Amino acid sequence: MSLDGGQNLSLDAAGIGPHPPCGSGSSPAPPGIGLLSGMVTVLVQTLLSSQCLVSPASQWPVDYVGDLSQPYDFVVIGAGSAGSVVASRLSENPDWRVLVLEAGGDPPIESELPALFFGLQHTKFTWNYFTEPSDDACQGMKDGRCYWPRGKMLGGSGGANAMLYVRGNRRDFDGWAAMGSTGWSYDHVLPFFEKSVTPQGNATHPKGYVTLKPFERQDNDIHQLIIDGAHELGQPYVERFQEGSETGYAHVPGTVRQGQRMSTAKGYLGAVAKFRSNLHVVKNALVTKLDLDGETVTAVKFERAGVSHRVKVTKDVVISAGAIDSPALLLRSGIGPSKHLEELGIPVELDLPGVGRNLQDHVVVPIFLRLDEGKAEPMTEKAVLDGIYQYLIHRTGPLAAHSTTSLVAFINTNASSDSAYPDTENHHMFFRRADHASLELFTKGLSIQDQYTDVLQEYLKDSHLLCVFVLLSHPAARGELHLKSRDPKEPPILTSNYLSESEDVATLMRGIRYIESLGQTKAFQDHLAEIARIPIKECDHIENYRSEEYWRCYAKYFTVTCYHQSGTVKMGPDSDHEACVSQRLKVHGLENLRVADASIMPAVVSANTNAATVMIGERAAHFIQEDYQGEAVGANGGLWVPHMHADDF
Numbered sequence: 001m002s003l004d005g006g007q008n009l010s011l012d013a014a015g016i017g018p019h020p021p022c023g024s025g026s027s028p029a030p031p032g033i034g035l036l037s038g039m040v041t042v043l044v045q046t047l048l049s050s051q052c053l054v055s056p057a058s059q060w061p062v063d064y065v066g067d068l069s070q071p072y073d074f075v076v077i078g079a080g081s082a083g084s085v086v087a088s089r090l091s092e093n094p095d096w097r098v099l100v101l102e103a104g105g106d107p108p109i110e111s112e113l114p115a116l117f118f119g120l121q122h123t124k125f126t127w128n129y130f131t132e133p134s135d136d137a138c139q140g141m142k143d144g145r146c147y148w149p150r151g152k153m154l155g156g157s158g159g160a161n162a163m164l165y166v167r168g169n170r171r172d173f174d175g176w177a178a179m180g181s182t183g184w185s186y187d188h189v190l191p192f193f194e195k196s197v198t199p200q201g202n203a204t205h206p207k208g209y210v211t212l213k214p215f216e217r218q219d220n221d222i223h224q225l226i227i228d229g230a231h232e233l234g235q236p237y238v239e240r241f242q243e244g245s246e247t248g249y250a251h252v253p254g255t256v257r258q259g260q261r262m263s264t265a266k267g268y269l270g271a272v273a274k275f276r277s278n279l280h281v282v283k284n285a286l287v288t289k290l291d292l293d294g295e296t297v298t299a300v301k302f303e304r305a306g307v308s309h310r311v312k313v314t315k316d317v318v319i320s321a322g323a324i325d326s327p328a329l330l331l332r333s334g335i336g337p338s339k340h341l342e343e344l345g346i347p348v349e350l351d352l353p354g355v356g357r358n359l360q361d362h363v364v365v366p367i368f369l370r371l372d373e374g375k376a377e378p379m380t381e382k383a384v385l386d387g388i389y390q391y392l393i394h395r396t397g398p399l400a401a402h403s404t405t406s407l408v409a410f411i412n413t414n415a416s417s418d419s420a421y422p423d424t425e426n427h428h429m430f431f432r433r434a435d436h437a438s439l440e441l442f443t444k445g446l447s448i449q450d451q452y453t454d455v456l457q458e459y460l461k462d463s464h465l466l467c468v469f470v471l472l473s474h475p476a477a478r479g480e481l482h483l484k485s486r487d488p489k490e491p492p493i494l495t496s497n498y499l500s501e502s503e504d505v506a507t508l509m510r511g512i513r514y515i516e517s518l519g520q521t522k523a524f525q526d527h528l529a530e531i532a533r534i535p536i537k538e539c540d541h542i543e544n545y546r547s548e549e550y551w552r553c554y555a556k557y558f559t560v561t562c563y564h565q566s567g568t569v570k571m572g573p574d575s576d577h578e579a580c581v582s583q584r585l586k587v588h589g590l591e592n593l594r595v596a597d598a599s600i601m602p603a604v605v606s607a608n609t610n611a612a613t614v615m616i617g618e619r620a621a622h623f624i625q626e627d628y629q630g631e632a633v634g635a636n637g638g639l640w641v642p643h644m645h646a647d648d649f
Helices: 035-053 083-090 114-120 170-178 186-196 220-232 264-270 322-332 338-343 381-394 436-446 450-459 502-519 548-557 610-627
Strands: 072-077 098-101 126-130 147-151 248-251 279-282 286-293 296-304 307-319 363-371 407-411 424-431 464-472 480-482 493-495 593-595
Touching: 035 381, 072 083, 083 098, 083 264, 083 279, 083 610, 114 436, 126 322, 147 322, 170 186, 186 610, 220 248, 220 407, 220 424, 220 464, 220 502, 286 307, 286 322, 307 322, 307 610, 322 480, 363 450, 363 502, 424 436, 424 502, 436 450, 464 502, 502 548, 593 610
Parallel strands: 072 098, 072 307, 098 279, 307 593
Antiparallel strands: 126 147, 248 407, 286 296, 296 307, 363 464, 407 424, 424 464, 480 493
């Protein structure tokens, strides 16, 4: 019984295997009249059919295999969190032909279940990228490289993430405005956040939006433990993170509905595609290059099933391939630093020095705490099987949530800084005693070396484990992306520069000290909490365990991503030599090429990036609608006006 369908991770890891049927081996079948066996047959058939209904093909747009010789008004590259939004909004105008090119196909069934999101990593449904080895970070990961997966499916990384919806802090967006993108202050972007989560359309004329619901609460005792411990340290529990409630703990909503993921590919594309003959989605389409004529993109080249295609565009091309693949496509198309392009033999179409620079991410140092050693109630085979039944029949239970992950904290560790602008974020992953399968899913997903995984699995035999992600909210470090070759199938070179800036390390050290203090609260000590010591040869030579010197060494090994890569196609004014796109998201120097995804963030928001990426998609579509409004004619022959009114907000 596979948990992830692709990593040989099964219930056997939890000591749960298939049971032999009645009458097999030396045990005779008990006598019966057939009533119970008939009921069991119905149950088994129901479970199998319920599994098929978790992710029916009808919820996704069909794969377009028709004529591509006629030009499209718009080509959107990537059906991820932003690209799905852009395509959906543009295709609201029935006179605009919109083509979406997505490198992957439909998401796997496991994408639907919140509890299995780590299982999507290292599969064909993700771009499996790794950072370059570093002396400063990631040394406890396999091959000393941090694993940076990006979604390769409808929904993009929004089809593989933890589904947490957190917008960020007012100062994030006001900071963008202060850096020169004056139309991107918090007051400017707030209406687009609101629009994205406002139900729109009707059954016959649907429109896309983000579905937000609370996650089902599992492991309530651990949720309360964390909240109580934080209260002892003066950290409040707030109903939601908003102005006036920027710090503390909250249960954040998710892009979920009835225990299933609701990515923008489902909410913006799948929900509308069958009603719009002007919207085509081509799956498994690897975009290889943009064709330019002077300052205009004239066509997009892509490959599907070994066949090359070239599709013409009459208005705009929108790249929404993410913070790694968007700059990589620009570079392959001759748009980027001329020196780098010349080294690879790529003809320079536009010298744009900032492409691939300004790479940012929320680096994480995971801290593991043991709880209730010797007295923890273990996960049982019956509980696992009950959970599977609950999900398949009712879409509830442990598989419909991800334990304590929806409990998020924003902590300001620096007493001298603005208390309303916290410098760390904490996520909480809880593993119940003996739930070895879930821990294996987690450690394999992060690519932690086996020697360290084995230690954690040993701890899980007689205690619960709580992993707290100490996340750096405002990284000072900037990494870089370069092409390794002209081959689009060759992954780019990713340099994270994690922990290369002293202020980043100092903030993480304060964040770790906060977790140590949390572990010493009465609430945690009542659960026998203690830091789980993981043997690390270099760090074990340090005389004082848990000294700052020790934690600096630990962080060098236990460094992971929170999957928030951004900034590599920076938005900013012409005067900024690293800026690549204007505040209307047009590539500087080109007439009809825009970028809409997390790569345009001048500085990464101080929260999970998915909500802001959806907002960026909404803004991109709005800019395009404004720019072409004068020539857009609706089906009734009158002027088509974009759906954007003050009363929407």
